[in-house]
Amino acid sequence: MGLSAAEKQRQYRARRDADPERRAAYLQKHRKKWHDDRKLGKVTIIKDLSEREKRRKRAYWRRAQRQSRERKEVIKDQVTPPQSPEDAPQSEMSRQGTAGRKKARRRESKLYREIQALKEALKKQKRKTDKFRKRCERQHKDTESPRSKTQRLLGSIPVSREVHKTLVFHHALIHNISKTYASTKQKNIRKMITTLVTGKILKKYKLKxxxxxxxAISRKQLTNSDQCILSNKLKYRSLCHRLHNRVLSFMTRDENSRLTAGKSQTITRGKIKKQKRFLNDTMKNLHRRFLFESPDCKISYSLFCRMRPFWVVQPSIADMESCLCKVHENLGFLVEKLHSLRLIGSTDLEEMAESVCCDPNSKDCMYNECPACKNKDFPVACGGDMQASVCFTQWTTKTVVREKNKEGKKEKVPVKMTVKKRSETSLQNLLEIFQQQLTNFKRHLFNIKQQFTYFQELKKSMTDHECLIHVDFSENYACKYSSEIQAVHFASNQHQATLHTGVLYFGGVDERVLLHNQPIKREGPCCHMDPSIPST
Known part of the structure; x- marks a missing residue:
């Protein structure tokens, strides 16, 4: 029968180790391979290991060293027998000495195992004794009332009533919490109690x-509670870090907030100066819109508000909108009036427009060309007198004839003026106006969303050789002389300068880079003034 692979390898190693040159070459090759693996990271030395891995490695070394010494002793005993007296037979003394040493080793090993077993049993018994001792102490403490504990603690020391009441409150609160913790068997309630009573304050004053x-809370439960709090903080920070860029990009879009043009309309936080942006809608509506656009982001309303950029703020009374949309405002007046009459329950214009169409993203539905929803009206509670007179407000444009002096002659010139007019009509007529304006509002809303969507896609798809310029009206400013006569103060002599804000976007830049760094865009006012204004 032939040799096995293990036997062949054993014979090969024996022949190799018998030759000193081959043995030295093998060791040199082995050392070179170890250093190469060390450079590649395949081999890790003990100083790069963790404390637990170091202890495990050193225990393995001690065990291997002990086994090596035992093997060497056995080989030594087999090869070199102990010295024996000359008058005794050599073979007999060798056999007796080997047997005696083996017997002694077996006895020592047995005693060592017994000692280790007794130590472990003593450790378990001590732990059990401490457990029952603690139970007895706690049971003795629980028999005392909070007032008795306070009296025993103070003894004959005179204290104020406030100190006495504080100690009684402390003992009563601790007694109540400990009773609740000991009586409940549910892990969730115990975990909640442990989380409530642990925190930084106890750790600061070393009262854990x-x-x-x-x-009577174990150290393990307190440690798990601290780790749970730390893991929740890490998860929260990780969530904020992942969602920060998406919320920042959403809040700074032009359909959600508008950029201010004033030089002094800036805000500084942490030595970071930013131009203010005013929100175009409430935070609740923006949060609902963000969840609709990003269904994979599970973010609460409170976290969404905390992640709002500091330069995106709600406009104050002095910053209230002066360039509102006429379609939005007129429909808003009607909705507020119908809501005050309790005929409709919602005041959200977008929700109302989406409720009277099949698909808010379909052009046919929003343009009132869909056969399924083109005749659909918004539901209104009709419980009152339809012929009752109601008042409502609307922005209207009317033509007014004014006299103007031209070359010494007075001429009548028609002038268009936009005014806020208060009208009166029947409730039925008001509902018809409301339904008609809601139909027009659907088309208006669809155009706005599509324009902003196309604008965002256009910014993202620009190449390195393309740019996008966005210029919009900002404000009209009245021009004044350093000194003027009284006649210049009246309207026909007034001159205005129109300020436009322009933004230049460059293509070929990743949006993530723009969010982490300063956006690569140039903002600046462009002033267009009537050339007929005299210089001062």
């Missing part, structure tokens, strides 16, 4: 041991 003694 007193807490464990008072409430």
């Amino acid at each position: 041991y007193e807490l464990r003694e008072a409430l």
